[in-house]
Amino acid sequence: MGVTTYIGKRVELISMDPHFHEISIGLFQQEQRSAAVYLVHSYSRKEGTRERLDFLVRAMAILGGMEQAEGLLRFSCGNAHLLAARRIFLEACKLKPEGVPEQRPLQILDKKSGVEFVVRAKGEGAYEVVPGSGGDDATARAAAIANGLAKLAEMIRPEAAPESVAFACGQAHDAVVGLLLARALNVRAALREEEMAASRGVLVAPSAQK
Numbered sequence: 001m002g003v004t005t006y007i008g009k010r011v012e013l014i015s016m017d018p019h020f021h022e023i024s025i026g027l028f029q030q031e032q033r034s035a036a037v038y039l040v041h042s043y044s045r046k047e048g049t050r051e052r053l054d055f056l057v058r059a060m061a062i063l064g065g066m067e068q069a070e071g072l073l074r075f076s077c078g079n080a081h082l083l084a085a086r087r088i089f090l091e092a093c094k095l096k097p098e099g100v101p102e103q104r105p106l107q108i109l110d111k112k113s114g115v116e117f118v119v120r121a122k123g124e125g126a127y128e129v130v131p132g133s134g135g136d137d138a139t140a141r142a143a144a145i146a147n148g149l150a151k152l153a154e155m156i157r158p159e160a161a162p163e164s165v166a167f168a169c170g171q172a173h174d175a176v177v178g179l180l181l182a183r184a185l186n187v188r189a190a191l192r193e194e195e196m197a198a199s200r201g202v203l204v205a206p207s208a209q210k
Contacts, residue, residue, distance in 0.1 A: 011026075106177060
C-alpha cells in the first residue's frame with residue numbers, strides 16, 4: 001500500500017517544462033514555524049530532474065530575493081506574498097538550465113511613453129515610481145505602473161500618493177519589485193497570464209494517474 005506525503009497547497013503548476021523533457025513542475029506552499037515556505041516539486045523520475053529543481057530554487061532565490069533553507073524557499077519577512085511567489089516561480093521556469101539568473105534593476109524604459117521610470121525605496125516596505133522626465137502624462141503613467149505593481153504583488157496603495165506602493169509586511173523586497181516592474185507596464189496582459197495559469201491541471205503522482 002502506497003504512502004501519501006503532504007507536500008503543501010499548490011500555488012502554481014508548469015504542466016510541461018519546455019527546457020527539461022516537458023515534465024510537470026509545481027510550486028507548493030507550506031507552513032513552518034508560523035512562516036510561509038515554498039517547495040518546488042516534480043513527480044518525474046527522469047534523470048536530471050533533481051538538478052533542474054535545484055536550479056529553479058536557486059533562480060527563485062536570486063530573482064525574488066528569497067532565502068533558501070533545506071531545499072525550501074521563503075521571504076525574509078516570513079510572509080507568504082503569494083502572488084509574488086507565483087510570479088517568481090513562473091519567471092524562473094522560463095530560464096534555460098544553462099541560463100544565469102540575475103536580479104532585475106529598479107528602473108525601466110517604458111516604450112509606451114518613451115520615459116524611463118525609477119522605483120525608489122522609501123523605507124518600511126514602501127516604494128515610489130518616479131519618471132525621469134515628462135509632465136502630467138508621465139506622472140499619470142507612474143501612477144498606472146504603481147497600480148500594476150500593487151495588483152501583481154498584492155501591495156498597498158496609499159490614496160494620497162498614487163505613485164506609491166508598499167508591502168503590508170513593512171519590509172523591503174527590492175528583487176520582487178524589480179522582477180515585476182516589466183510586467184507592471186502591461187498589467188492586463190500579466191493578469192491574463194495569471195488566469196490562464198490558474199486554469200491548469202493538478203500535479204499528481206504517477207501512481208495516481210490513469
